[in-house]
Amino acid sequence: MVVALMLLLPWSPFVSGQNGEPTLPTIYIAGSGNTSLDQHVTRLLREQIGDTAELVFIHDDQSLRTSGSPVITIGPAAFTRIRQINRNTPILALLVERKFIQGYVNRTPGQVSAVFYDVPLLRQALAGKAILPQSNRIALLASTESVEIYEDLIDQLAEYSLEARVFVTDSDDQLIPTLIRALNYGDFLLAGSDDAIYNPRNIKHILLTAYRRNRIVIGPSQAYVKAGVLASGYAPFPAMAAKAGELLQAYFETGILPEPAYPNEFRVEVNEQVARSLNIPLPSREWISQYLDDLMLSSQEDLE
Template identity: 50%
Template sequence: MAIMDRSLSKAGLFRMAYFIARGRVVAALFGLLLMLVASAARSDITIPLIYVVGSGNDVLDNYLLEQVRQVVGQEIPVMPVKESEATLNPDVPIVTIGPRAFTTALGRYPQSPILATLISQEYYRAMTSARSDKGSERTVSAVYYDVPLLNQALTGKAILPQARRIALLATPDSTHLYSELLSQLPKYNLEAQMFVVNSSSELIPTLVRALYYGDFVLAAQDPSIYNPSTIKHILLTAYRRNIMVIGPSQVYVKAGSLASSYAPYSAIAQTLVSALEQWFQEGFLPEPMYPTYFNVQINEQVGRSLNIPLPSEDSVKQQVTELLRKQAMSATKDAAADAANSGILP
């Protein structure tokens, strides 16, 4: 609760959050405020039952569900949903694991609330925008499997404090992935430029132009640019010019990216449990969200090759968390002042 003004009442915080939510730039802060208030008043809420549509990988499914049980501290009745089941209790959410399970549940159980896990924001938005029941009151939400691009950008900044300019690669169909990030960066004394790759043959020439601009390259979850066929060429080209690549995920750090923030399964499970508790306590799911905390992984061998003095992973995580906290505190104070001036707060 350190980022909130302690003089505000809980009711005042909700009124302030409503005011903040009207602006898209700080809409995420609305969710943060609600989460912090809810965590302060957290009680032992029993999750009576959850339906699960699995990924098809039993090891993965069982591991995630075990993480959920550890967060709750007790056994949770879990009912795998079979294809033959035509109807389900509409008062019990379906937890889907992975993209295929989410797609299946959306089409097969039109009356059931759905809470998707282990999917990207991009996939969630694509599937929900294509829904035939968009006008219904059906509840659909998600816990994304990755972290916001802002976290990744600040990870690069924590490793290379003098960095100010970030190079971004995108195709004409993926430029939107960076839209929110571009509006966020100036608050952290950072700027970015997008370099559009129009065809596969233009990837490396476009990357070379990007390397002349950026202090580092920030990679999004964009398989049209970053995939097993391209990543080796991207990394070698960048490192020959002594430019580091951040992201797009923990897997790519093992492949040769310098570093990445990522959401561990324990964080996904914790956020999933919070969403389920909200459903059974209040009758609705929260807005789609990223996990509430993250870790950082650094490839030390790459750092040595680039002659970059590397802070510890915990130090980078703490720096990123502190930067986010300070900005959230500043935005909260500004919103509170605006709300008071508008007569929303007493």
């Protein structure tokens, strides 16, 4: 989909050139510092935008102090950097989690938006249900500060014949004993986006403890599947770029950035070796993704 930026409404980002002809609007990109990642994301964005806007990868952030053009930031560090340089700059943040960006959005609506990088917890929970159809209880591990990220999920689960309980741990000494209690309760452990618990220092101990008790771990992200998590949802980069294109189209039509949004497409990554070691029949990634799409769509239709 090419973003239809040429469909001008009364508010227009186009300015006249020397010959009185409209020139293309400029969209700046602030990179993450990972050259390969930045190039890949920029290429996908160019495919979405086509020749209807000029994408400029910025190397000198100071040029943004007086610029009113929107900036696409790749990753939380880039967002923070640009935000500090010019608080009036319209920013579309990519590769940021909802919990990171939502406060900025609430304080400056219409000026900050994002394509969320994390996967909705409900979708992660239902991935666990797809792999373990007989499961009905989900264990959640949280710190005192992160308990709230699970509140909406717990309210949503009853519709899918699931229930969940949060087990709170606030220190390294409490982690494993609390985890064991959680695993005794739940049919599987759902890992949310909580760096205080799910981090490189803890993940090996969490996974070993879970698998010794014949429990699987779902989430929090695709990267953890390689570490030994059984499965996790993720949004493919083309889907994130497509959603960014939609948000930019709305911005150039109205001058206001829409509310942040999740991509329209998610996939599932699985660790087949872990499934074999636990003797779990594992559906294909494609089947799980389609099952979740159908289930979520059916739920939305029931609400309409």
